[in-house]
Amino acid sequence: MxxxxxxxxxxxxxxxxxxxxxxxxxxxxxxxxxxxxxxxxxxxxxxxxxxxxxxxxxxxxxxxxxxxxxxxxxxxxxxNEGSRASAQARLLIDLLGGSGNLQALAGLTGAANRLPFFTGAGTMDTTALTPFMRTLLDDANGAAAYGTLGTIPDGSLPGRISEICPLVSNLNDIATSGWARAPGGTTGNPHSGVVVVFTLVYSATARRQFAYAMGAFSWSRAMNSGTWTAWVRDDPPERGSNANGEYVRFADGTQICWNVVRTAIPEGHTQLSANLYYSNWQAVTFPVGFSVAPAVTQLVFRNAPDYSTPFAFSRQVNTTSCGLVTATTANSVTVGYVQSYSAIGRWY
Known part of the structure; x- marks a missing residue:
């Protein structure tokens, strides 16, 4: 061929x-x-x-x-390359131009923070796309999006959530069983900040409320014959320790701190009277502070038997520390004494 x-x-x-x-x-x-x-x-x-x-x-x-x-x-x-190019161009025109989408996009006026969108077949418009929305669009998943959105303001909570725990302005007037939220300063609020309250309504004159706040604070009170009792702290005792000793805090505000302190009374210490001598005072810091100066009691004993009779007292007591003084009936050589103290007061 x-x-x-x-x-x-x-x-x-x-x-x-x-x-x-x-x-x-x-x-x-x-x-x-x-x-x-x-x-x-x-x-x-x-x-x-x-x-x-x-x-x-x-x-x-x-x-x-x-x-x-x-x-x-x-x-x-x-x-022929001309035929090939013509065919490809025709295909591209059919894909882009036949629907009117390309013409619609070309007819838009570009501007900062505007996003094109279709309003119908072959018609387009623009809408606002703020810088904040762009930070949300690049989030990879829901957790990242929630982090970008941040805390939802009370006024923006969905209605179903607001109905479950609505914001109230007077805790004394709640007349239906369920949860409610109250900001600090609200009438009947036992706390200076926001509380979540659960109310049990038995009748128009008999109710019970339980309030909770951040920091493991809780309170309860009851209405008897239409009159509310005072709020009572219900949170469990808090117990802890550190280098300055141990402590326990109770819901009613009572706080107890204690520790064991070793001291020495040197020879020639101050003679208060014929048979009474005392040491320089030793400053101690409470493991946690009090809201007002507490009452301090002490117990002191000698490391080894002698003929002295030791006892102790405190001075310059304030909300965070006090001074311990050891006294004895004998002006002996340097000896060691062990003191234990307890401070009782209020933490709020």
Whole structure:
């Protein structure tokens, strides 16, 4: 088969009847630059190239109608580049222009913090996209989005949540059982800050309330014959210790601190009277502070038996510390004494 010199005819081809895979022998189709749309002629039939897999393999767009071929002559013709470009341009126009979307986008006026959106088929407009909303859009998941949104203000809470725990302005007037929230300063609030209150209503004149606040604070009170009793602290005792001793705090405000302190009374210490001597006072810091100066009591004993009679007292007591003084009836050489003290007062 003779072919125009401008056609590609190197090697031979093999293809099954109704097949789409063409195998070449001695061909270099990929190197020659053949691609989709080029034309294959063999045995008087035409096939359109779908893709070129390699120098020796290509696929046809439709099954081959020219019968089975084995090592047959052929020729390939390049599609005119103008035709190829025109076809691609037409496809692009159909994809972008036929719907009117491209024209609608082109008709918008761009501005800072504005986002285009479709208002219908082939119609568009813009809406505000604030810098804050952009920080939300780049969040990878719900947890990150919640972190960006932050705490929801009371006024923005969904209605179902507000109904479960509504904000009230007077705890004394709650007449239905359930939860409520009250800010500091609200009538009937036992705390200086926000509290969450659960009310049990037995009748118009008999109710019970339980209030809770941050910091493990809790209170309770009751209404008897239409009159509320005073709030009572219900939070469990708090007990702790540190380098300055141990302490316990009770819900009613009572606080007790205690510790063991070792002191020494040197020879020649101050003589108060004929048979009474006392040491310099030793400052101690309470493990936690009091709201007012507490009452301090002490117990002192000698490390080893002697003929002195030790006792102790305190001075300069304030909310955070006091001074311990050890006294004895004998002006002995340096001796060691052990004191234990307890301070009782209020922490609020």
């Amino acid at each position: 003779s072919a125009p010199l401008s056609y590609y005819t190197a090697g031979t081809i093999s293809i099954a009847a109704n097949g789409t895979t063409v195998t070449g022998t001695g061909t270099a189709w990929l190197t020659a630059g053949f691609q989709e749309g080029d034309q294959l002629f063999a045995n008087g039939f035409l096939g359109i190239v779908l893709s070129v897999q390699s120098n020796t393999s290509l696929l046809l767009a439709q099954p081959w109608r020219g019968g089975a071929l084995s090592n047959a002559s052929y020729y390939l013709m390049y599609l």
